[in-house]
Amino acid sequence: MRLPEPTFFILTSLTEQPLHGYGVMQAARELSGGRLQLRPGTLYAALDRLAEDGLLVVDREEAVDGRLRRYYRLTDDGAAALAAEVERMRADATVAAARLRHRGAAGLALEGGR
Amino acid sequence: MSEELRRRYELLLLAYPRWYRRERGTELLTTLLDDAAEGQRRPRRADALDLIAGGLLTRLRPPRGSAARLLTAVCALYAALAGMALAVLAGPYPGPPAAQDALAAATTAFGRAPQGAPGLAVDCDLACPDVKGAHEMVVFDHSEDRTDTVVVWADPAVADLAQAQARLAAAGWSADPVVGEVSGLRSFDAVRDGLSLSVSLPPPTESDARAVLVVSKRPTASVVTAALAGALAGAAVGWLAVVWALQRRRRHGPALRLASALAGAPFALVATVTLGYALLWAVTPVLTGAPVNAVAVPLALLTLLPAVTVAAAGSAVLCCALLALPGRGAAAALGRRLA
Structure with missing residues (x-):
């Protein structure tokens, strides 16, 4: 199953360190x-789903001055899901690039034959 | 930070359910305020729309898992049936046809007058119903209500479908062509004024075969509108209720989860079986090419066994009442984050 773009970038943003909601944005x-x-609204809907699926967890909370920041951490499952998505994207990109090169070569050959 | 901006955001957060605001409200508000520009006093329009959409989605989206989604769909469809039935029952349905009208139609179709006293009790000539009070030829399908149909039975020896069609047509009825079913049953529908009737004749090979004439009032446009509105309202209420119940369930301990599942199981079973029948009733005529007389199918489904419908409703109410008990707290709903 393909990861939607927001999900993809949320997971990517959490690869190095836990971030709070605004940090992810x-x-x-x-x-x-x-x-x-x-x-x-979109961010938190995605975070809820990802937490439900175990792709991320709450790392810690910081409550200051009536404000609450929860930091989210990528789980191993989350990293694996992201890695799988990257692999899919790479494979798709390779196929597309090869087709484009082929098209370019064919076009050149035609022009050359004229 | 502007106090006005915070107030406006808090107002927008009302789009989310209360349990969600309790768990996530402060955090969401913090993120919104972090994201606000210096001196900003009003939420950006795109943010406001996004929050409203997010809140509605949280209220409407069933939890993950195919079982939860299936349960949501089943309950919503059952509630749609119930809403439709209620709307038909309480709404502008024109009422059951008069027994006299049904007898008049039967007399026209079969070409002979019933013998004996007309009305609910007639001699067993035109019809020999196999029911209690054996001489009745007019029966109501269940306890009387405005959507009742009146059924007249006739000896198949006197019933010829082609002749019945011709006689009805001559009397001003507009009759559909005769269609045959796989079972050998042949039938046709006819309408005149506000009445609709369906005449069917079983294959002669069947023992105790009877020609059956079902008379009903034709549903008016306002009945159809009310039924559709009732179905929509029922589906919406059912959907909201089951999503609420499923979300609420996650915030309870194992004992209450089990108790609520046991309490709700009879409802889920009845709803599934009823929908199965509804589907069958909807699909069979299409497959067999049989005509569907304009009777209130959902109502018939829900009133076929009234005790079962009442028990199912009780089961659903009990399940919701258990889930409405105070929950264990905030943590569980955010999935496995504490694991």
Whole structure:
């Protein structure tokens, strides 16, 4: 099963260290080159699902001044799911790149034959 | 941080169910405020829509797992049936046809008047029903209500479908063609004014075969509208209730989980069997090409065995009452995070 893009970047953002919700939003934005603007409603729906599936867990909580930050940590299952997704993406990219090279070569040959 | 912004976010968070706000409210609010720009006083429109969508989804989405999803679908569909039945029963259904009208239609179709006194008790000539009070030829399908059909039985020797069709047509009925079923039963439907009737004749090989004429009032457009609205409302209520129950269940200990499952099991069983029948009733006419007389199918399903329907409702209520007991607390709902 393919990981949706927000899920993919949430997992990716947690590979190095546990992050809180806002940290995940920032990291996902940076990692996607500004393309993915996670909004809190979407983010927490995804975090709930990922926690349910055991792909991430709460690492610790920080409660200061009526604010609460929960830090999420990638589990081994989460890392494995991400690795599998990366492998799929790599395989797909390889196939597509090979087809494109083929197309380029065929086009050149045609032009050359004229 | 603007106090106004916080208040507005808190208002938006009301889209989420209360248990979720208790567990996640402060955290979500913190993230929202972390994400706010300096001096921002109102939530961004996209964030507001995202929160409302997230809240609704949390209320509507069944927990993971095919069993939970199947249960949600079954309960919602059963609730849709119940909603439809209630709407038909309490709504603008034009009422059962008069016994006299049914007898008049039967007299036209079979070409001979019933002998004996007309009305509910007639001599066993046109019809010889095999029921208590043996001389009745008009029976109601169950305890009387506005959607009742009136059934007239006739000796198959006097019943010829082609002739019945011709006689009815001559009397102003518009009759559909005769269709045959695999079982050998042949039948046709006819309508005139507000009445609808279905005449069927079993194969002559069958012992104690009887021609049957079912008369019902035709559902009006407002009946159909009410039925659809009832089904939609029922499905929505059923869906919300089962998702609530499943989410609530995760916050209880093993004892209450087991108790609620046992309490709800009869309901789940009845709902599944009823839906199976509903599906059969919906599919069979399509497969066999048999006509469907315009009777209230969901109502018939739910009132076929009223005691079972009442017991199922009791089981569902008991299950929900158990789940409504105070839960163990916040942790369990966030999955395995404490594991």
